[in-house]
Amino acid sequence: MLLDDLACRSHWRGVSPAEKLLWSGAFLLASLLSRHSDVVWMLFAGLSLWNLTVLGHPPVLYLRLLAIPALFLLPSGLVLTVAWGETAELHDILWQQQVHGSWGVAITRETLDTAVLLVGKSLLGFTALLFLTLSTPVVEMTSFLSRHGLPGLVTELIVLTYRMIGLFAATASAIQTAQSARSGWVSWRTAFRSSSLLVFNLFTLSIHHTHRLSRALDARCYQGTLRVLHRIPPCHTVRMICMTLICVCMLGWVCSKEWGHSHLAHSHEMEAYHD
């Protein structure tokens, strides 16, 4: 819900979802294709800068959103940097610790590179999606998708789920306030009790809500399909062309770097072979 609030207030609210999809898709693709951590981190920095300047959200908020995946990624990144095994068989060792005989843990240039690359790729992918969610309200996205061939049932489900999440968030915070007012959250024990009560209440409330919703839909002659007006911001041709060009250039650059490196590596190998 917070994301949707932000999307509604973003400076890019009026830009067509097609352009935004293209933009975020291109970066997502780049994050998938690229196998060089310098490229990935550069793109990540660029896109973050873009998100911060173009969308007009408070930087602190943006960083806090980024911190969520970062918190999950850092531990797994740390695990990846450490290699287990016969330390004698590892190359480019930066740090090592013998555990038992020749067995031990070590950080090598390779494991470090892999970890940095994977964390970078995940962050880049996340930022690409973040750009989309922070600039496009759910309403516009579903309208756009349903106009371009997403089955009606799927969009209806998304819309209803979205509406339910909104209601849930409101109800949960109302119940929580009511519980706090009666000191339901002062200690861990009461907090646990309160939260289980909250979940139970939400469950019963959602059944009630579903019942009332279907009655309300019937009152307005519901016939089995939720048809509503869709309003999608139009495409801006010049901007679309510019964005496409930038995306193509970026992907081209990523690919050439990929190809260039492997070509180089290949020729090195060839030289080694000839020697």
Place this chain on the structure above:
Amino acid sequence: MIDELLRYEEVHYSYSGGSPALSGVNLGITRGRRTAILGRNGCGKTTLMLMGNGLLRPQRGSVWFDGKPMDYSKDGLMQVRSRVGFIFQETESQLFSASVEQDVSFGPFNLGWDEHRVAEATELALSQTGCDAFRHKPTHHLSGGQKKRAAVAGVVAMHPTIILADEPTAHLDPQGVDDLIDLFTTLHAGGMTFAVATHNLVFARSWFDDAIVMSEGRPLASGPTSEILADTNLLKKAGLYSKYSGE
């Protein structure tokens, strides 16, 4: 002859496993007039109103709309519901869509109108009800008063003959109540019939032509609002009298 738009004949209704919610209701809602349905919590106002839109079916007795007994087939209900707008007490459950504009366009689409006509009706309803300013907002970002207006817009867009509103002023602040009454006044001036359940006697006194007082599932009295509300004994009997109201 009185032109009755809605008529209840000996209507009985009990919810499953409960005591009777309506027991022998006989009353009429006159076309073009504003009727208040008064009564304390649990007296059966909501049940009565739901029957006016065919959402509940009497277990005994019958409901008549525009001179014909209610037809509970799919097409019959469509006919009735396209002309009877219902404003629910819990606005939350009435608004289902992600944005106000989308929500308002839902009813008109169900009437089988083409997109152009739906867009026109939506536009008109949004401006009539003063929802223009927040038409693109998600419905959960609205204030209570705005939600009510959005719900009214969703009904008005279908061009109904009568609006049934269930305790529309509940949960609204005084300004919100005033805005809503102003909106109802405009709609009434355009020829809309109103039947409104409420226990807000100030609202009842100032706005309605007729009043029906309900108690324990049946009407105690009905007539012009000025006469009904002057009868202190009646109000006491119906549990509507408050010694703090200063009247």
